[in-house]
Amino acid sequence: MGSSWWNEVWLLVLALVWVLFESAADAATQPNSNCSTQCGSLKIPFPFGTTESCYLDSSFLISCNHTSSGPTPYLSTDNITVLDISLDGEMRVSAAVATGCYDSNGTRINATSENRNYNLSRNHHYLSVSSSRNKLTAVGCNTIGEIIGFDDTAGLSYTTGCVSSCLRINDTTDGVCNGAGCCQSPIPAHGRLSGISYASVKGFVHRNQVFGFNPCGYAFVAEEGAYSFSSTDLTNFHYQSLPMVLDWSVGNLSCQEAKKNASNYACKAENSECYNSSSGFGYLCNCSTGFRGNPYLLGGCQDINECLHKESNDCYSGAICKNIPVGSYTCSCPKGYEGDGRENGTKCRRVCVGVIALLVISFYVYWGMKEKRLNKLKEQFFQQNGGFILLEQISRHRGSMEIAKVFTVDELKKATNNFDESKILGKGGQGTVYKGLLSDNRTVAIKRSKISGSTQVEQFINEVVLLSQINHRNVVRLLGCCLETEVPLLVYELISNGTIFQHLHDHNQSLKLTWGTRLRIAIETAGP
Known part of the structure; x- marks a missing residue:
């Protein structure tokens, strides 16, 4: 038990040491x-800085020289003035004009400022x-501008240029x-361009003929759009330097490789992400x-309140914008x-x-x-199927005997x-019979009759009146009819013991129905 207790203590000590080590590494x-x-x-x-322990490593040192004109930032030991640093992986510097x-007579008279060299890999291996x-x-008449680009890491170089003549x-x-009078040339992408060297002019013909308005030629590598040509520049070129864009990145590893070493991994902020540099060298x-802020600092990425901007x-x-403190927001419409x-x-x-009110009114x-x-159509069918004749018959016999009820189609x-097929009891030459349940809970058989022609209407109505008066235990009673449909509907009481056809012709049922019984039913049906 004592040994186990000591093991737990050692594990705790090791865990604390590891935490302190990680914290120290981050610090x-x-x-x-x-x-x-x-x-x-x-x-x-950051990761740039001006003094020791203020930058990620020595290659990110920015020298701040205090001159008579005020503090001036330089790229470490290189005499290159820094104009701007972006955390997006870009730096603008001041590049001298060659x-x-x-x-x-067309004879070259100076050579000291003809060449400009920038070897970024010497002190700033993260720059290109x-x-x-x-x-x-x-810029110039009869002038050739040349550039030599090189990549120290790959041992490659190339030459390109452009010709300006007038x-x-x-x-x-x-x-x-x-x-x-002016020419421009893109810089080919050959991997990581760690340095450039360019010669400003090589007069090729007739330099003496243009001396009066163009004694010098100029060449420079500058940010696209930073320079706009003017014919007065041929006589008096007033630029000594122009901004040039450099790409910077961290180290020489990809994101996947850098993450394996947490202590040296530069993306320290929570809610930060790593992406490989477009120059193909290192990561950002x-x-x-x-989120917004500096991803290289602990706690450097803060939630953006998108609703403020x-x-x-x-x-x-x-619309109503609501900020969500996890790097997002919602939009919603106001009431109404x-x-x-x-x-x-x-x-x-x-x-x-x-x-909405108009839609409701339109609907109604x-x-x-x-x-x-629909009501007009019902009236038309009612009249067509002899409804008025039936009402006259009902009125004539009211009180003397029980007459068929006139049902509505809705009932x-x-x-x-709604005459569902599952309610069909049978089909025949005289129509289709449905099983139905009336509102008074009576189960009935509803038959769609088939009549055609106005000459049959009066005969049909007379049969309805006659059948509704028959009350015999061997005859299915007619309860009423509906004349509001194109085809008249007859409503009978439902006999649940099967049809006459089944009793007469079904083998199992016909055995139960003897000839004596059949004869008796026929006599009783024909009798009064």
């Missing part, structure tokens, strides 16, 4: 509270020149860089959808409106009481007209579940 990759996050006008987000000038965000530009300043057009972190939600104008409240959904539509008008047509529909 080692996080800035302390004294870290400066600004150099001049530049905001410096210049080549000639005298009136963005091939998708930059362009090579050459003999008169009038050959050029402001804002157009298509080879007349991002706050999950619905219209651009952060797609709730329809006038219907819809999902989404701009790209069913939006919100006013529930119009007038329209339609229902009333339909009921009127018989209810009794037979």
Whole structure:
């Protein structure tokens, strides 16, 4: 028991040590509270930093030099001014313009500023020149701009360039860089572009002929859209540098590989995600959808209240937006409106009481007209089937004898579940017989009779009157009829012991019905 107790203690100690180790590892990759996050006008987000223990590792060091013009941020030991840092994996830096000038004889007179070199892999292995965000530009008449790109990690290099030519300043057009006084060339994507070197000008012909308005040629790699050509730049090019976009990433591992080492994994914030760098080198972190902040800091991704900013939600104008503190929100329509409240959904539509009332009124008008047509049709059938003749007969014999009842079609529909097929008792040449249950709980047989022609109507009515007066124990009693349908309906009392056909012809039943019994039934039926 003592040994078991010591084992539990050791396990607890080891667990505590592991927790402390993990916490220490996290703390080692996080800035302390004294870290400066600004150099001049530049905001410096972690993993970048200006002093030791304020950055992820030394390659993310930003040097903040204090000059007479104020604090200026540089890329560590490289003399490259940093203009902006984005957590989306981009950095803007100031790239110098390469210049080549000639005298009136067309002889090159300077070479010191002709070449510009940027070797990012030397001190900043996480940086690369963005091939998708930059362009090579050459400005000048009879000028060739060249760039040499290289990837130290793969040992690859390539050369590209463009040619700009003109003999008169009038050959050029402001804002157009298509080879007349100005040319541009995209930078091919060859993996990770860890450095560039470019020569500004190589005058090829007639440099002396353009000296009067264009003594120099220029070349630079700059962010696309940062430069707009003007013909005055041929005479007086006033740019010494232009912004160039660099891609940055963490380490040289993919997300899947980096996650295996939790202590060095840079995505520290809860609700953060890892994605591989588009340069094919290392990875980046991002706050999950619905969260905003710095994913490289513990607790750095905070829930966005999408409802405070219209651009952060797609709730329809006038809809009620409710923030959900798990990176989401809901939209709902106010009282008196219907819809999902989404701009790209069913939006919100006013529930119009007038329209509803109109629909209700329209329904009742339609229902009333339909009921009127049905009643008119019932009257037509009633007259067609001899209804008035039957009523006259009933009136004539009232009080002297029992006459058949006139049923409505609604009564018989209810009794037979709207003449459901499951209620059919049998079919014959004279019609179809249904089993029905009247409202007074009497079980009846309802027969759809078949009559045709007006000459048979009076005969039919007379038979109805005659049969309804017969009250004999051997004859099925006629209870009444319905004349409101195209085919008259006869209502008989239901005999539950089977049909006459079954008793006469079914072998099992006919044995029970002797000839003496049959003769007696025939005599009694024919008698008074």
